[in-house]
Amino acid sequence: MTASQENTKRINLNVDVHHLTRVEGHGNIKVRVTNGELTEARWDIVETPRFFEVMLRGKHYTTAGILTARICGICSIGHCLASVRATENAFGVTVPQAGAKLRLLAKHGETLQSHVLHLFFLAAPDFLGLPSAIPLREVNPDVFGLAARLKGLANRICDAVAGRTTHPVSIQVGGMAQMPDRHVLLDLKSQLERSVDDLGATIELFCTLDIPDFVRETEFVSLKGERDYPFIGGRLLSSDGVEEVETNYRPMTNEYVTESNTSKWCKLSRESFAVGALARVNNNYHRLHPKARAAAVQFDLAPVCHNPFMNNVAQLVECVHVVYESIDIIDELLDMAGAEIMARVKPRAGQGVSAVEVPRGILYHEYEYDDEGRIVRANCVIPTTQNNANIHHDIRALVKQFAVDGMTDERLELLCSMLVRAYDPCISCSVH
Amino acid sequence: MKHLNIEQKCPKIGVFDFTGCEGCQLQLANKEETLGAFLAAIEVVNFREVSSANSDDYDVALIDGAITRADEVERLKAIRKQAKILVAMGTCACFGGVNRLKNAYDLDEANREVYGDHPKETMPTMSVGEVVAVDLEVPGCPVNEDEIERIVQHLVWDLPIPRYAYPVCLQCKQRYTVCRFDVGELCLGPITRAGCGAPCPAGGLGCWGCRGPAEAPNYEEFFALAKERGFSDQEISDRLSFFGGFEEVL
DSSP, rough: OOOHHHHHHHEEEEESSOOOSBBBSSSSEEEEEETTEEEEEEEEOOOOOOOOHHTTOOBBHHHHHHHTTOOOOSSHHHHHHHHHHHHHHHHTTTHHHHHHHHHHHHHHHHHHHHHIIIIIIIIIIHHHSSSSSSHHHHOOOOHHHHHHHHHHHHHHHHHHHHHHSSSSSSEEEEESSOOHHHHHHHHHHHHHHHHHHHHHHHHHHTTTTOOOOOOOOOEEEEEEESSOOOOSEEEEEEEEEEEEOOGGOOHHHOOOOOOOOOOBOOOSSOEEEOOOEEEEEHGGGSSSOHHHHHHHHHTTTSSSSGGGGGGHHHHHHHHHHHHHHHHHHHHHHHTTTOOBBBOOOOOOOOEEEEEETTTTEEEEEEEEEEEBBBBEEEEEOOOHHHHHHHHHHHHHHHHHOOOSTOOOOHHHHHHHHHHHHHHHOOOHHHHH | OOEETOOOOEEEEEEEEBBOSHHHHTTTTTOOGGHHHHHHEEEEEEEEBBBBBBBSOOOOEESSSOOOOOHHHHHHHHHHOOOSEEESHHHHHOOOOOGGGGGGGOOHHHHHHHTTTTTOOOOOOBBBTSSSSSEEEESSOOOOOOHHHHHHHHHHHOOOOOOOOHHHHHHHHTTTTOOOOGGGGGTTTBBBBBOOOHHHHHHHHHOOOTTTSSSSSOHHHHHHHHHHOOOOHHHHHHHHHHTTTTTGGO
């Protein structure tokens, strides 16, 4: 036996994380390396099931968006949008152009809110050696102020456009219930313009963070941008070359139930695939706003990037994208004063599917309606549900790479936790 | 620490999540302009969603979510033992919230529909108050950021908590919102407890009653009004049962 083989034999590691912190919802990590052999590496979702698809049965179409917003406290606008679009597609309703633009602005507000929350409050503390972002208030008030300002701006956009940040009220079947006043739009625009400096400071900060060097090749699934970087509806695309129309989401997700998880798992061309900011950037890099692409270049982020930790960077790149695009949308809305924002809705029997890119990846809602506009059958496929198998297999590969002489339980626990957090999982959502 | 010569308490706060969307605990961080001062007034010792610190030494427990599995009952009872003050935060904690809708369905069948041959453990949804004693109830889906801040002010400076006896209707009038009934929509504003600031009617959506009944609501008049405006019994009961706060009239 060589010396290095003998060293390997001495490696014994044990990670047991019950209810991982700084993620939305309840998940556990378990890793065991015995005498250099990886004997266990798991990611398990233990969140309580809520049965939204069952609760949707029999509900009136006006209720679906309000109910499904409650699937998630962070991406409720995304759920509400996916829901009302699925209903509109079932009824053959076309949302007026100004209504569609307003929806995208609300969506951008949510993307910024969710990404900033994740980057500063959930992910950054690991890189800065802190238990949370709360001590930043004292140790680095500038960074704390930066995070609070950007998050505040994002929430004010959502409040103004969707009526409320968490659980929106103005996004309804047919379009939007209200158009913000001109002075409100102008104020948001000037706040967005001023936030560009804060974004620059955020990029500078994240450039100093040490992103772990880890690669596991996987498949990335997202909407396909035809002209613009995609957020609401369109064709479905995988980096392995699978392409489908929106209504064909089932062969794109292939949900299945596992014994030990209350969330389902998904697969496509391989044992797992990934969705989210990194998947979107990988599949639609050339549709990003030029300023966002410039930010990507600063981090050497180019397609196809297979380091899951770079999802943090991809989120930051998307923050830049949505801020610049929101400014453009507001300019367009200012030119559309008085335009229709709500279409007439007449329920009819039928099925409708909607795919929306929410902060954590592509989200699908599908409803079947009776002729009175009540739901017969519903199905929701959540981004984190699609990511769970990929996270599980990533942990295995990560442990194999990092279970070397000198590794400690604590360091490995941190690396595994950081890996899961990089996906920004929304576990309650995945167990809707 | 003294401020204006007044001795402040700095209560140790734990935030605990059960079944729900975790949106209420997120509201704690959603009032960005006062977030710094808010965090300075309290000591957050346990808040899984945003911190890896997890001390079991807390005075106040904020409970987010409803109770839907046996292990949640045990966890909640343990928290009750430790906490001096236990706050049911949000509609799920106060009434069960939308999670309560599942109680109308056969749970074995629900399990089969969602999980096929691998059913998962579950039970009928309960509010926090159905499991342990609750000291303070703050309903709302989600809770209102200002109200949560005032709860903290109450804990730190003993300031009284405003108690809203009147219904949401009044807060609509205060902000000159057009009545949803007048645009042909059903609205629970006349019977629902105020305190939210009435954001839904202002955003173009009738009230769905997430804060539960106001003090002594006039149900008789409300039903008469809703029927006069052409809403069916099913529409009215669908609305009343949505957040679980109006079981007293269902």
